[in-house]
Amino acid sequence: MLILKERDVFSLLSNLSVPECRRLLDSLHNSLREYSRTKHAPPSERTIHQPERDVIVTKLGNTTLFMPSSVTTSTGVKVVTISPTGGLKGAINLFAPDGTLLGVLNAEEVTAFRTSLAVMIPFVRYPHPKTNMLVFGAGRQAEWHVKLALLLGEGAVKHVTVVNRSAPRRMEQLFATLKQKYPDVTLDLLLKTDGEYDAKLQESIKAADIICGCTPSTVPHFPASYLDHKPRYISLIGSYKPEMQEVDAETLLSGEYIYVDTEEGCLSEAGELIKANVQEHQLIELGELLGDKPFALDGNLVFKCVGLGIMDTVMAGELLRMAQEKGVGLVVDDF
16 A cells, blocks of 8 residues: 655656656546446446545535545545635545555645646647636646646747736746746736736736636636637636636637536536536537547637546556656555
8 A cells, every 4th residue: 555645746746747747648538538438327337437426514614525436447535625724635545446445645736636637638639829828826726737738738838827816935936947947938927916907817818828717716707808709728627616606608608518527517516507507418528529639619618627536536546656666655565
């Protein structure tokens, strides 16, 4: 049994090569394909088992999510708590088919990484320019959006603007690291306290080719009127409750379809879709995308992700294999 602490997971993910990251991307996408292919089959015929998550909200305002899943060759359970003061904390337990505990991983970095990696599935297939990237939020999710876009973008991304209430030290440190690694990329931080915030936001949105929402906002980050007719890739991963909303209905419906990680999850949990009264026929799951061909788009490419337990199970398995190969983590032989 292998234990991976937060710094172990961070080290493995932060030192990914492009081929390693591509392999993780393919592994994640293939698991989503298998999920979409078999989710309506009888349970005895499924290779992917994805029960609904269970949620507890305490009187203290803490939300705990229980996310079980199985990919047949392994079974995982992620338990994370989102608190008003502590952010997201938790762990992933991964088991062999016979119930042997294979590993325990800190969930914070894995959760941020796997969600951002899902955003990269449409990103690498987006056929239009990706020069200007605009990210709302400055937490781990936002960081991984930026890092993965630069890593997998093959030099396409040249300008990144992060929008946030304040200038968190983690983002400043990330910018300093990225400027050394990508000297030709411009990295900017737009603060909501800026006296010219609205004008600068409009300018940034019009310039943006990629717009990423990474905050649990209850009001849209911008009105649809700020967009022109230029096609954009718009990803939304911040809202996970019906009262949350990162974009308005007009922006959400600005593409031919809305691409999602899970139809059932997004229709029941994503505030944007609920408020816009989106129906199942308007959605396409990432698992329904076969092959690696670029999208043929009419309008914007809009992607909404609420997260699936199989994402954690697949990434946990990949990380444990990488950790064993690289001698990372704490081995416990007598659990």
